[in-house]
Amino acid sequence: MGGAAGDPGAADEAELDCDISHGGGRVLRLTGACAQARGLARAAMSLDAAAVNRILGASLERRGVAATWQELLVPVLVSVGDRWAATGEGVDVEHLLSECAMGALRAVGIRLENPVNRRPVLLAAAEGELHSLPLHVVAAGLAERRVACHVLGASMPRAALADAVRRSGPSVVFLWAQRVESSDPAQLSTIPAPRPAPVVVAGGPGWSGRTLPAGITRVHDFAEAVERLGVAAGV
Ligand code: B12
Structure with missing residues (x-):
């Protein structure tokens, strides 16, 4: 590749x-x-x-x-x-x-073999958000760095995302909101923090102008997303 x-x-x-x-x-x-x-x-x-x-x-x-x-x-x-x-x-x-x-x-x-990360990286689109393509580009960019991701896809209900985090213990959770209608910041607060807690990153123009909960960072472009998630995943 x-x-x-x-x-x-x-x-x-x-x-x-x-x-x-x-x-x-x-x-x-x-x-x-x-x-x-x-x-x-x-x-x-x-x-x-x-x-x-x-x-x-x-x-x-x-x-x-x-x-x-x-x-x-x-x-x-x-x-x-x-x-x-x-x-x-x-x-x-x-x-x-x-x-x-x-x-x-x-x-x-x-095509990625022998990924470097043990804990998963979860990529999901916010509740009600059908734009999911950016999740796939982030996953592909991380694969080039030998980081494997679980792409959870479009419109992830917050309860299901919370369950996935509890069950899989990810190092990072990335939540995409393309539109303001789907960018309720409360869904970021309901992401659980089992120990060790995942890094939570928000991406997409939907988050513009929103106040994000403390400790959650926002990325603004592809390069920043891959860098931030890659570091959180340990590369
Ligand atoms: C493909 C597409 C769809 C597909 C999505 C398929 C899929 N599986 O993802 C389908 C057909 C399902 C769809 C549906 C809809 N869509 Co649509 N869609 C698009 C389209 C053409 C591309 C989306 C995309 O992937 N964009 C990603 C990049 C290319 O765009 P961007 O996010 O704006 O990029 C900016 C930043 O995010 C950043 N950036 C770029 N790349 C990356 C990568 C990362 C990782 C990060 C962090 C940042 C970043 O740089 C850019 C400049 O600031 C856009 C056009 C557009 N301009 O985006 C419309 C667009 C997003 N859709 C739009 C609309 C209105 C809809 C619908 C509501 C239409 C409808 N009436 O049904 C529905 C949404 C329903 C819902 N509940 O979500 C509007 C949104 C307007 C708004 N601001 O709210 C857009 C902008 C079209 C338009 N010009 O009006 N859509």
């Missing part, structure tokens, strides 16, 4: 319309995106899952998780989301791209 940033791709400073010939005039606006991101946007807009999988697989292999997330996936996801907000269209594209991305990112963790 290649972890180096490597080839950043051909930068394109101009706003670019990825016009999809058989997509009925569907357009995605990508500003300053690399060639691979434009290819990913075209494949996603064409609902060409095989091409999306190929592009993501090759990028993860050659450039690693951080570059694939920041240079390919984030620009295309943001653009797909903006297009949905403006037109109400493209939920199909959003689903296809997220599904392929989760598959490609999961494969990074599945």
